[in-house]
Amino acid sequence: MTMLRPLVIALAASMVAPTLAAQDMSWIDYTPRSSLVVPEHVPTHARFPFIDVHAHPRVRTKEALDQLVADMDAMNMGLMVNLSGGTGDRLKQTVELMVGNYPNRFVVFANLDYSGIDDPNWSERAAERLAEDFANGAAGLKIFKNHGMTVQDGEGGPRVPTDDPRFDPVWAKAGELGMPVLIHTADPHQFWQPHDQYNERWFELVERPRRIRPPDRFPPWEDLMQEQWNVIRKHPNTNFISAHLSWLGGDLDRLGALFDSLPNMYTGLGAVLAELGRQPARAREFLTKYQDRVVFGKDAWGVSEYHTYFRTLETADEYFDYYRRRHAFWKLYGLALPDSVLQKVYYENAIRLIPTMDHSRFPPLVTPLPYGDMAIQIMAALDAGGDRVILRYDPATYPRLAASVAQAAKLDGAEIEFMPYGEVPQFEERLALANVYVWLPAGENAVTTPEQAAALGRWLDEGRGRQVHFHWNGGTQGLDGIMGAHSPTYDSIYMAALSIDYAALDAAQSQAIQILRSGEIHVTTPAGTDLRFSVGDRPFNKQNGDASRAAMANARTRIDREIELPAGVIRVAPLEQTVNGTLVVPWARFDGATVRGLRLTIVNGAITDIEAEEGVDVMRDAIKTQPALRYFREIAIGFNPRLLKPEYEPWLPYYGYGAGTVRLSLGNNEEIGGVVAGTGVRWFFFDDATVIVDGAPIVADGRLEIH
Numbered sequence: 001m002t003m004l005r006p007l008v009i010a011l012a013a014s015m016v017a018p019t020l021a022a023q024d025m026s027w028i029d030y031t032p033r034s035s036l037v038v039p040e041h042v043p044t045h046a047r048f049p050f051i052d053v054h055a056h057p058r059v060r061t062k063e064a065l066d067q068l069v070a071d072m073d074a075m076n077m078g079l080m081v082n083l084s085g086g087t088g089d090r091l092k093q094t095v096e097l098m099v100g101n102y103p104n105r106f107v108v109f110a111n112l113d114y115s116g117i118d119d120p121n122w123s124e125r126a127a128e129r130l131a132e133d134f135a136n137g138a139a140g141l142k143i144f145k146n147h148g149m150t151v152q153d154g155e156g157g158p159r160v161p162t163d164d165p166r167f168d169p170v171w172a173k174a175g176e177l178g179m180p181v182l183i184h185t186a187d188p189h190q191f192w193q194p195h196d197q198y199n200e201r202w203f204e205l206v207e208r209p210r211r212i213r214p215p216d217r218f219p220p221w222e223d224l225m226q227e228q229w230n231v232i233r234k235h236p237n238t239n240f241i242s243a244h245l246s247w248l249g250g251d252l253d254r255l256g257a258l259f260d261s262l263p264n265m266y267t268g269l270g271a272v273l274a275e276l277g278r279q280p281a282r283a284r285e286f287l288t289k290y291q292d293r294v295v296f297g298k299d300a301w302g303v304s305e306y307h308t309y310f311r312t313l314e315t316a317d318e319y320f321d322y323y324r325r326r327h328a329f330w331k332l333y334g335l336a337l338p339d340s341v342l343q344k345v346y347y348e349n350a351i352r353l354i355p356t357m358d359h360s361r362f363p364p365l366v367t368p369l370p371y372g373d374m375a376i377q378i379m380a381a382l383d384a385g386g387d388r389v390i391l392r393y394d395p396a397t398y399p400r401l402a403a404s405v406a407q408a409a410k411l412d413g414a415e416i417e418f419m420p421y422g423e424v425p426q427f428e429e430r431l432a433l434a435n436v437y438v439w440l441p442a443g444e445n446a447v448t449t450p451e452q453a454a455a456l457g458r459w460l461d462e463g464r465g466r467q468v469h470f471h472w473n474g475g476t477q478g479l480d481g482i483m484g485a486h487s488p489t490y491d492s493i494y495m496a497a498l499s500i501d502y503a504a505l506d507a508a509q510s511q512a513i514q515i516l517r518s519g520e521i522h523v524t525t526p527a528g529t530d531l532r533f534s535v536g537d538r539p540f541n542k543q544n545g546d547a548s549r550a551a552m553a554n555a556r557t558r559i560d561r562e563i564e565l566p567a568g569v570i571r572v573a574p575l576e577q578t579v580n581g582t583l584v585v586p587w588a589r590f591d592g593a594t595v596r597g598l599r600l601t602i603v604n605g606a607i608t609d610i611e612a613e614e615g616v617d618v619m620r621d622a623i624k625t626q627p628a629l630r631y632f633r634e635i636a637i638g639f640n641p642r643l644l645k646p647e648y649e650p651w652l653p654y655y656g657y658g659a660g661t662v663r664l665s666l667g668n669n670e671e672i673g674g675v676v677a678g679t680g681v682r683w684f685f686f687d688d689a690t691v692i693v694d695g696a697p698i699v700a701d702g703r704l705e706i707h
Contacts, residue, residue: 028203031325038318043310047339049078049362050346053182053354054243054270054297056084062101069102075306078347078361081297081354082108083142083182087133095137104358109182110138112147117166118154127169134177139356141174143183148227149218159219162227163234171231175238180353182268184243185228187211189221204326221247229258232265239353241266241295249275252286259293266353268297269309269345274322277312277332284335291341295350313337313345340488363489363646370495375404377498378470381565382436383548385413389436392419394446397473402440421446428455435465441472460561466552467562475654480588481665481683484651493653497566497642506544508706509570509639512698513540515706516572519694523635523662525686528584528599531664533574533632539673541571543657558671568640568657573674576605579632583664585684593618605632605676607666626680628667633676636663637691637699639706645687652685659704662689 057080059065072080082098085091085108098106110133116122130141148162160166162185174181190201191213199205205212213221225247232240242265248255249272258265269276276283287294298306305323315334322328337345343363351359382389389409393402406416417434421442424430431437437456448456459465472494476484516535523531539556545567555561559571585598597613607630610619623629636656643658645651656663667681691699698705 028206034319034331036319040320041311041315041317041334042307043314044075044307046076046306046310046346047314048343048346049076050296051079051081051350051357051362052077052298053081053241053295053350054268054299055080055082055301056299057082057098057301059097062097065097065101069105071303072105075303075310077306079104079350079357079359080106081140081350082106084111085109085133085138085142086111087113087129091133091138092136099137104360107139107354107357108137109140109142110134111142111144112170114147114151114160117151117160118157123166123169126167127173130170130173130179131177134179138179139354140180140182141170143181143185145184145186147183148185148224162224163230167231168234171235171238175235178355180239180241180266182241182243183228183231186221186224186247187213188247192218192221201326203329207326229262229265232262236264239264239266241268241353243268243297244270244299245272245275247272252279252282256286256290259290266293266295266349268295270297270299271327273309273312274328274330274332276335277322278328278330280333280335284337287335287337287345288341291344292349294345295353296346308332313342343488363649369398369401369491371398371400371404372408373495374401374470374498375408378405378438378468378565379408379412379414381468381545381547381563381567382414382438382466383412383550384409384436387436387549388415388417388434389438390417390419390431390434391438391440392421392442392448393440394421394442397441397443397446405438405440421448423449424452427452431455431459432464437465437467439467439469439471441470441474443473457558460558463552463555463561465561466547466549468547469562469564476651477656477683477685478589478651479685479687480585481685482589487649489646489649490651490653493643493646494566497568497640497654497657500567500640500642502545502567504707505568505639506542506546508704509542509544512637512639512706513542513570515693515696515698516540518696520578521574521635522692523664523689525584525689527586529582529664529686529689531579531581531583531602533579533605533635535572536575536578538572538575541569541672543567543569543571557673564655564657566640566643566654566657568643568659569636569638569655569663571634571636571663571672573634573669573672573676574605574632576631576675579605583632583684588619588684590618590622595619602632606630622680622682626667626678626682628676628678628680629682631666631669631676633665633667633669633674633681634663634672635691636665637661637704638663639704641704652687656683656685660687660699660702662686662691662699662702 057068059068085094087110091110095108098108110130112126151160153160188201190199191211193199195202195205195212228242245267246255298309308323311317312332312334316336317334319331322332347362351357351362391402391405402418409416473486476486476490478484520532520534523529541559543564545565547563552561579602581602583600583602588595588598593615595612595615595618598619599611600607601609610616612619638657638661639659640657641659643653645653652661663683663685665683668678669676688702689699690701
């Protein structure tokens with residue numbers, strides 16, 4: 001027994017030793033793995049093509065450049081801005097290598113040469129050199145952090161401040177040439193703070209001690225940044241991109257105040273993503289408010305590191321790692337930015353700031369909606385002088401539009417009544433006092449009640465008024481007739497579609513109507529649609545943008561008194577007994593269920609057989625619940641030359657009114673002069689149809705043949 005006690009003591013000591021060692025572990029070595037179980041999304045491909053405005057690629061050969069482009073393609077980087085272009089011959093070589101081989105993938109910024117800055121003629125030479133660099137392909141000017149911090153006034157001279165007046169001709173020349181200036185001043189302010197246990201950047205300064213900024217060698221951080229902001233304020237005609245969130249990622253209120261006072265100031269996200277990722281709610285609010293002032297940038301190259309940017313900006317993930325611990329010992333949270341904000345940060349703002357950039361790889365820019373111009377187009381269609389106009393509006397959707405329309409209407413001599421969507425007291429009585437009703441854009445929670453819809457129908461049928469439909473955000477359509485999502489891309493398309501030659505539109509529509517009346521209409525599609533029918537003397541609805549009182553005198557049906565803007569479609573209900581053949585719909589959705597390869601046999605206007613590769617019962621059930629879907633309804637053909645589907649979006653613009661789009665539909669057609677009654681209407685769109693009348697083409701493979 002006496003020998004057992006030392007053995008027990010030895011065993012106990014050996015068991016305690018690892019615990020003591022763990023307690024002595026350095027904080028630097030402490031890297032726990034999270035046990036939190038939450039949903040994870042790690043996108044490796046950005047949701048939209050993006051522009052990296054802050055890059056320093058180290059490529060010297062065509063082979064290295066090819067690999068760089070391959071890496072860019074893999075993550076959906078559409079274009080990279082090389083900020084390290086140099087000046088003079090070096091700049092020309094960089095432009096030749098990068099832009100010469102990939103003209104729509106790279107732009108190059110020039111840099112300043114501070115040699116001889118103490119020479120009285122340096123300012124003039126520097127501005128001239130910038131103009132030469134611009135002529136040689138430079139798209140902007142990059143200012144490195146040595147500017148204002150370590151650049152000296154001659155050999156051994158004093159520091160040259162960022163806002164030294166000798167640089168004024170350079171800033172002015174950049175503005176004159178339309179070259180943005182991406183300016184990096186100072187470093188994170190923690191580098192100027194005591195390197196102690198309270199410094200958030202302590203670990204980084206341990207790893208990179210040369211980043212410590214002692215007061216005997218460097219001016220105060222506040223002085224350096226104020227010098228930069230002084231420059232931006234002094235040169236309002238030059239756009240400045242203050243790099244790294246102007247080192248105010250931890251004080252977004254102050255950065256916002258700078259934006260408010262300096263309209264020519266922008267900023268980038270390079271190397272400061274971690275500041276936003278630890279305050280997701282505030283950062284999302286900030287980026288939404290200042291979405292026009294922030295560009296995407298990363299700074300250091302690392303393919304996998306971009307994925308953290310995508311995850312932070314695009315997802316709502318929680319508690320995940322930043323890719324470089326010395327920048328952030330904390331965890332990040334996703335901001336889940338709206339697509340409209342993402343598009344501006346990813347590429348739109350950069351395109352606006354760098355006008356010489358080839359942006360052919362990116363969707364069209366979305367500009368702020370010109371409500372005044374939209375209002376003028378609405379009133380021009382109405383010719384509403386002396387009319388009483390009801391403006392049906394949604395306060396939460398384009399709220400400035402209603403005021404703009406009211407102002408334009410008053411200038412035309414019209415009387416205005418504002419009426420929000422939803423329940424309205426004495427709706428029918430108030431409607432009876434009006435002769436114009438304008439549907440302005442509405443959100444999903446803004447409703448027109450069934451009683452209101454019925455009253456509007458009676459009002460139109462009795463010829464007591466006319467309507468303008470200006471739905472704007474509700475017109476995008478899938479080919480299967482289900483509403484699509486409205487993105488800012490469609491705003492620019494719709495504005496262009498409002499500004500067309502309406503006389504030419506009307507003439508083309510009239511010519512097509514004459515041809516369509518002249519004989520049997522034959523509609524085919526590559527998927528197998530093959531329909532024939534005649535229209536006889538059935539009324540055509542011609543959406544030509546004319547909602548005037550004079551136009552209403554020729555109205556034959558209800559929808560003739562309902563004018564759509566943007567304009568551009570003709571519609572007719574064929575003589576039902578003449579409709580024969582096959583209607584093939586490649587893909588369609590019904591209440592969440594999907595039908596593929598839908599083939600409908602139509603005899604004398606009625607469906608006699610239903611086949612489908614998948615989901616045939618879905619179509620049969622739809623007809624049971626909406627009996628009018630058993631019958632052919634109408635054909636519609638789009639004529640607006642500017643309502644064309646963008647290649648990078650899945651939706652057709654504004655109800656398929658674009659030139660060459662054909663709409664074939666089923667269901668009740670009484671409102672357009674047909675005899676099919678009952679419940680149910682369903683549209684199907686075709687962007688590849690051919691429409692021929694006795695050999696005369698109206699549409700050929702989705703192309704409008706009448707102009």
